[in-house]
Amino acid sequence: MEHRIEKIKKQLHSHSYKLTPQREATVRVLLEREDDHLSAEDVYLLVKEKSPEIGLATVYRTLELLSELKIVDKINFGDGVSRYDLRKEGAKHFHHHLVCIECGSVEEIENDLLGEVEQIVENDWGFEVKDHRLTFHGICRQCQKSAVEEDVQKATQ
Amino acid sequence: MEHRIEKIKKQLHSHSYKLTPQREATVRVLLEREDDHLSAEDVYLLVKEKSPEIGLATVYRTLELLSELKIVDKINFGDGVSRYDLRKEGAKHFHHHLVCIECGSVEEIENDLLGEVEQIVENDWGFEVKDHRLTFHGICRQCQKSAVEEDVQKATQ
DNA sequence: CTAGTTGCAAAACGTTTGCAAAGGA
DNA sequence: TCCTTTGCAAACGTTTTGCAACTAG
Numbered sequence: 001m002e003h004r005i006e007k008i009k010k011q012l013h014s015h016s017y018k019l020t021p022q023r024e025a026t027v028r029v030l031l032e033r034e035d036d037h038l039s040a041e042d043v044y045l046l047v048k049e050k051s052p053e054i055g056l057a058t059v060y061r062t063l064e065l066l067s068e069l070k071i072v073d074k075i076n077f078g079d080g081v082s083r084y085d086l087r088k089e090g091a092k093h094f095h096h097h098l099v100c101i102e103c104g105s106v107e108e109i110e111n112d113l114l115g116e117v118e119q120i121v122e123n124d125w126g127f128e129v130k131d132h133r134l135t136f137h138g139i140c141r142q143c144q145k146s147a148v149e150e151d152v153q154k155a156t157q
Numbered sequence: 158m159e160h161r162i163e164k165i166k167k168q169l170h171s172h173s174y175k176l177t178p179q180r181e182a183t184v185r186v187l188l189e190r191e192d193d194h195l196s197a198e199d200v201y202l203l204v205k206e207k208s209p210e211i212g213l214a215t216v217y218r219t220l221e222l223l224s225e226l227k228i229v230d231k232i233n234f235g236d237g238v239s240r241y242d243l244r245k246e247g248a249k250h251f252h253h254h255l256v257c258i259e260c261g262s263v264e265e266i267e268n269d270l271l272g273e274v275e276q277i278v279e280n281d282w283g284f285e286v287k288d289h290r291l292t293f294h295g296i297c298r299q300c301q302k303s304a305v306e307e308d309v310q311k312a313t314q
Numbered sequence: 315c316t317a318g319t320t321g322c323a324a325a326a327c328g329t330t331t332g333c334a335a336a337g338g339a
Numbered sequence: 340t341c342c343t344t345t346g347c348a349a350a351c352g353t354t355t356t357g358c359a360a361c362t363a364g
Contacts, residue, residue: 018363020319040354055321060354076235080329081353098284109282113274118293120270126298127255127264133235133292136275141283175338177344197329212346217329237354238328 001031011069025051026062030072030086037075037083037097037106077106077135094131100140107140158188161246168226182208183219187229187243194232194240194254194263234263234292251288257297264297 008027009019029046030038038046044059063084066072073085077099088095088110098107118129139147165184166176186203187195195203201216220241223229230242234256245252245267255264275286296304 013364016318018318020363022320041352053321057322057355058320061319064355074235076233078231078233078239082235098278098282101287107282107284109278111277113277117270117274120268121255121266121293125255125264125266126301127293128296128301129293130258130295132294133290135290136278136284136286137289138287139285144283144285173343175343177338179345210346214330214347215345218344221330 004031008066008071011071012065015069017065022047022051022054022058023062023065025054026059027066030066030084034086035108037077037085039081039083041081043084075133094133096134096136098136098138098140100143101137102139102143102146105140105142161188165223165228168228169222172226174222179204179208179211179215180219180222182211183216184223187223187241191243192265194234194242196238196240198238200241232290251290253291253293255293255295255297257300258294259296259300259303262297262299 005019005024005027012019012023025047026043028050029043033046036042040056040060040063043063044054044056047054047059063072063074067074067084071087073087073094075083075085075097077083077097096109096113098109100106114132114134118132121127121129162176162181162184169176169180182204183200185207186200190203193199197213197217197220200220201211201213204211204216220229220231224231224241228244230244230251232240232242232254234240234254253266253268253270255266257263271289271291275289278284278286
């Protein structure tokens with residue numbers, strides 16, 4: 001935790017940005033909720049719990065900054081809000097997401113599924129791949145189970 | 158062209174929607190600019206050229222409707238606007254995009270690159286895949302060439 | 315000290331909605 | 340006829356910006 005804050009501090013300094021208390025508080029929230037996909041508003045509310053003086057604009061500016069420095073990834077699942085996701089240490093590529101169209105849950109996949117596919121794109125289309133976004137839309141394990149249970153219930157009524 | 162309009166007319170009718178002149182004009186723009194990735198505003202301005210009375214809200218409502226009927230795909234490259242893309246005939250899966258981070262151009266890929274990857278997701282994560290979005294960010298062929306030319310120019314100065 | 319940063323409020327942006335009028339089936 | 344659809348303008352929710360005050364390095 002602390003060493004990741006230190007590292008981010010250095011990254012900021014190397015671009016002559018400062019690690020202000022507001023920025024640190026924001027980063028801490030992102031670290032604590034690393035597995036979630038928080039919107040700016042979500043982050044704002046969580047930061048506000050511990051640092052009530054912070055403004056929403058500052059959170060937006062901090063997230064934008066972290067995004068530029070590639071410390072966080074800004075993602076968009078098409079629901080009208082941007083979400084922010086701390087990059088895992090040493091992750092050279094963006095991870096993938098499984099978005100459930102029933103319950104809206106988002107699961108992360110870390111595996112590099114696209115190595116081969118990227119090669120095809122580079123070779124066949126002459127496109128120099130720098131990053132990718134892959135999202136699957138479908139039905140999560142939990143909702144599949146619920147659907148089966150509902151069917152059983154219906155059948156035994 | 159005409160037969161695709163007819164087909165869309167039937168799809169609308171089968172859900173008891175009408176093919177109004179405004180909707181037809183919108184669809185015609187999408188057909189004419191099939192390879193582009195137009196925003197609602199883009200579509201609006203293009204439709205307005207031939208049907209100046211149309212309102213922006215109508216374009217939004219039409220695009221939303223076509224999206225529900227899966228006649229168009231609504232996509233989001235993370236720049237704050239939704240883009241709308243006519244589905245190719247018989248395309249069962251969403252196509253992929255190559256977005257150039259230099260010039261902003263968007264190229265489409267039709268190949269089904271993800272069959273194997275989808276199998277992995279279904280088997281290893283128990284996630285029932287319904288659709289996917291795959292976007293590569295990188296440098297297009299044209300911009301790679303430009304970069305090389307600039308280097309040559311610099312070297313021979 | 316001073317360039318970078320903040321909070322606030324207002325503005326901007328893309329998108330949606332309420333409503334009365336218009337128009338297709 | 341009836342019910343869908345339209346254009347307009349106002350409302351909406353998210354994000355950005357201008358500015359004077361403040362502060363980390």
